[in-house]
Amino acid sequence: MADSRNTIKKTSKRLKGVRNENFVAEFMTELLSAAQMRAIEQAAIESGEVTGLELMERAGQGVVEAIFAEWPELAVSPAAGGEGGVAPRPAGPDSPQDICEQKKLRAVVLCGPGNNGGDGFVVARLLKERGWEVEVFLYGDAGKLPPDAKANYERWLEMGEVTEYDGEFWMDPSIYREDSVLVDALFGTGLTRPVENFNAFGWVTQLTEWRLSPENRGAAYPAPRVVSVDMPSGVCADSGRRLYSADPPFDLEEISADLTVTFHSKKLGHVLAVGPYYSGKVVVQDIGLCEDHEWRKANWKQIAKQFDAPFVGLLAKGYGGHKYSHGHALILSGRPGRTGAARMAARGALRIGAGLVTLAVPPAAQAEVAAQVTAIMLRRVGDATALTKVLEDARFNAIGLGPALGLDAGAAALVAAALEAGRASVLDADALTLLAQDAALFSKLHENCVLTPHAGEFRRLFPDIAAKLETAPVQGPAYSKVDAVREAAKRAGCVVLFKGPDTVIAAPDGRCSINSAQYERAAPWLATAGSGDVLTGFIAGLLARGFAPQSAAETAAWLHVECALEFGPGLMAEDLSEQLPKVFRRLLSQP
Numbered sequence: 001m002a003d004s005r006n007t008i009k010k011t012s013k014r015l016k017g018v019r020n021e022n023f024v025a026e027f028m029t030e031l032l033s034a035a036q037m038r039a040i041e042q043a044a045i046e047s048g049e050v051t052g053l054e055l056m057e058r059a060g061q062g063v064v065e066a067i068f069a070e071w072p073e074l075a076v077s078p079a080a081g082g083e084g085g086v087a088p089r090p091a092g093p094d095s096p097q098d099i100c101e102q103k104k105l106r107a108v109v110l111c112g113p114g115n116n117g118g119d120g121f122v123v124a125r126l127l128k129e130r131g132w133e134v135e136v137f138l139y140g141d142a143g144k145l146p147p148d149a150k151a152n153y154e155r156w157l158e159m160g161e162v163t164e165y166d167g168e169f170w171m172d173p174s175i176y177r178e179d180s181v182l183v184d185a186l187f188g189t190g191l192t193r194p195v196e197n198f199n200a201f202g203w204v205t206q207l208t209e210w211r212l213s214p215e216n217r218g219a220a221y222p223a224p225r226v227v228s229v230d231m232p233s234g235v236c237a238d239s240g241r242r243l244y245s246a247d248p249p250f251d252l253e254e255i256s257a258d259l260t261v262t263f264h265s266k267k268l269g270h271v272l273a274v275g276p277y278y279s280g281k282v283v284v285q286d287i288g289l290c291e292d293h294e295w296r297k298a299n300w301k302q303i304a305k306q307f308d309a310p311f312v313g314l315l316a317k318g319y320g321g322h323k324y325s326h327g328h329a330l331i332l333s334g335r336p337g338r339t340g341a342a343r344m345a346a347r348g349a350l351r352i353g354a355g356l357v358t359l360a361v362p363p364a365a366q367a368e369v370a371a372q373v374t375a376i377m378l379r380r381v382g383d384a385t386a387l388t389k390v391l392e393d394a395r396f397n398a399i400g401l402g403p404a405l406g407l408d409a410g411a412a413a414l415v416a417a418a419l420e421a422g423r424a425s426v427l428d429a430d431a432l433t434l435l436a437q438d439a440a441l442f443s444k445l446h447e448n449c450v451l452t453p454h455a456g457e458f459r460r461l462f463p464d465i466a467a468k469l470e471t472a473p474v475q476g477p478a479y480s481k482v483d484a485v486r487e488a489a490k491r492a493g494c495v496v497l498f499k500g501p502d503t504v505i506a507a508p509d510g511r512c513s514i515n516s517a518q519y520e521r522a523a524p525w526l527a528t529a530g531s532g533d534v535l536t537g538f539i540a541g542l543l544a545r546g547f548a549p550q551s552a553a554e555t556a557a558w559l560h561v562e563c564a565l566e567f568g569p570g571l572m573a574e575d576l577s578e579q580l581p582k583v584f585r586r587l588l589s590q591p
């Protein structure tokens with residue numbers, strides 16, 4: 001199996017190079033929808049290169065390998081099976097050797113009615129062959145299993161039993177052992193409707209309750225590991241959202257995995273919405289699906305990417321350049337007492353490498369701002385006419401506006417003047433609210449703009465789109481944040497960056513990427529006042545440096561998270577830009 005995998009052509013999941021601690025060359029990973037995954041699988045099967053049954057075998061094998069890699073103490077070879085599959089265990093006061101050594105590894109596999117269940121039957125067989133004690137439950141009608149799942153169901157029946165899982169079942173408490181693994185193979189990419197049976201996840205609910213109950217915290221035998229096959233069941237693979245029954249009060253318990261093992265590529269649902277919360281940790285296993293170049297050529301704009309790291313070559317400053325060769329960003333400041341947001345943005349623009357940064361300040365705020373900045377320059381800009389005049393200087397090649405700009409007519413006129421100048425521009429905060437209030441202003445947006453709404457601003461700008469995203473989904477694939485931002489970008493005619501732990505960035509032509517601040521990149525400290533202003537500055541700075549709008553937004557969002565990770569807990573918005581030198585040094589130093 002492993003050999004045959006090695007001979008199979010590598011997929012192009014990794015679009016560029018490799019990433020290690022010091023050297024970043026990779027920059028995007030594909031995130032597939034369920035339909036895209038099916039299309040890739042279908043193309044491979046139709047080419048005659050592989051059968052569905054072989055793919056299912058590799059998927060099951062991939063799950064078992066991932067379990068063993070994650071918890072080496074559970075790894076047993078098939079040869080150990082005859083001896084009972086007992087894994088070596090450490091001695092210690094809480095785990096007396098004489099008890100633990102005798103413990104048999106145990107898996108409970110919950111199979112669903114489709115091919116996800118089929119993968120579950122493969123996992124059950126492979127673990128049993130390694131001497132595990134395995135119990136298998138089927139949620140659904142065995143007679144209606146699709147052919148490959150049916151074949152694996154029958155293979156399993158040659159070595160074990162299948163118990164009908166009707167949701168009324170409560171697990172024998174002996175399952176709650178450290179050496180047990182619960183395999184969730186109920187639903188994967190085929191989840192199309194809410195799970196109707198209220199008790200369908202009763203077993204997992206029981207487990208969750210057991211884990212959380214005070215008397216079991218710190219118990220000698222911690223809870224079993226929960227492993228989801230492909231998706232944590234109940235979570236939509238396209239949107240990362242849970243599906244809800246149209247008839248309340250069916251707020252079903254869901255499966256919350258420690259480990260989710262998916263195949264070929266991550267799915268959108270692993271990084272969007274609540275997907276990360278339920279997935280635990282995601283491991284992608286290669287199942288030897290070949291690259292279909294024709295299909296990819298026809299679909300590349302429709303495939304969303306996870307932005308993993310920028311091209312370092314773009315971030316470096318070449319020798320021999322002068323300050324004007326790195327652009328001049330103009331950041332618009334608010335009135336006196338409200339200049340901090342723009343000052344933070346300006347500092348971000350300068351730190352990220354714009355050659356020059358000028359703050360455009362209302363005359364009344366000049367003294368306040370002048371007392372606070374040094375390397376950043378000042379220009380008095382009292383109104384829209386003055387802004388238009390300043391922008392006659394073509395060296396101002398990027399504009400950042402919105403943070404604490406104000407919502408009065410004067411501010412609206414400044415937004416209009418900035419847009420009419422046609423420069424690369426990032427619009428945030430108050431500028432977004434002004435755009436939402438005035439259709440004529442909105443119509444001035446052009447392809448060199450980037451909008452950076454948070455959820456509230458997105459709702460104001462695109463209420464109908466936000467409503468689709470906020471309505472509880474009753475069928476899959478559910479409308480996703482990727483769908484919403486693509487639709488918004490198309491309507492606005494410019495790049496839209498919708499903030500959050502799953503920041504989605506889309507261009508009007510459908511290109512889309514996700515900057516995920518989740519899993520090992522979780523950066524909850526970014527939820528602090530003013531961090532969005534710094535992001536505006538980062539984008540403005542990169543626009544000044546000549547980055548295209550989509551690329552500026554992606555790179556800035558990624559660096560923003562990297563700065564938060566560099567600083568860690570206790571982060572304030574002011575700290576973000578100050579991490580850039582360290583982040584750049586790390587990125588730019590090659591091994």
Ligand SMILES: NC(=O)C1=CN([C@@H]2O[C@H](COP(=O)(O)OP(=O)(O)OC[C@H]3O[C@@H](n4cnc5c(N)ncnc54)[C@H](O)[C@@H]3O)[C@@H](O)[C@H]2O)[C@@H](O)CC1
Binds near residue numbers: 038055186188230231
């Ligand atoms: N696409 C691929 O390339 C591969 C897919 N594989 C597995 O196949 C899975 C996809 O299989 P399927 O398309 O059969 O889909 P699933 O097995 O995810 O589920 C679909 C089945 O569940 C039913 N169903 C959906 N929602 C339901 C609900 N709420 N209540 C009750 N029944 C419901 C459907 O009618 C269908 O029978 C993947 O997640 C993966 O685990 C792997 O075997 C390997 C390769």
Ligand SMILES: Nc1ncnc2c1ncn2[C@@H]1O[C@H](COP(=O)(O)OP(=O)(O)O)[C@@H](O)[C@H]1O
Binds near residue numbers: 529530560
């Ligand atoms: N939990 C979180 N994890 C990661 N990033 C977050 C989280 N919460 C917020 N952010 C990021 O922090 C920034 C906050 O921006 P914004 O909401 O505009 O705040 P402010 O208006 O205070 O500047 C955005 O870049 C957003 O993506």
Ligand SMILES: [K+]
Binds near residue numbers: 229233
């Ligand atoms: K599953």
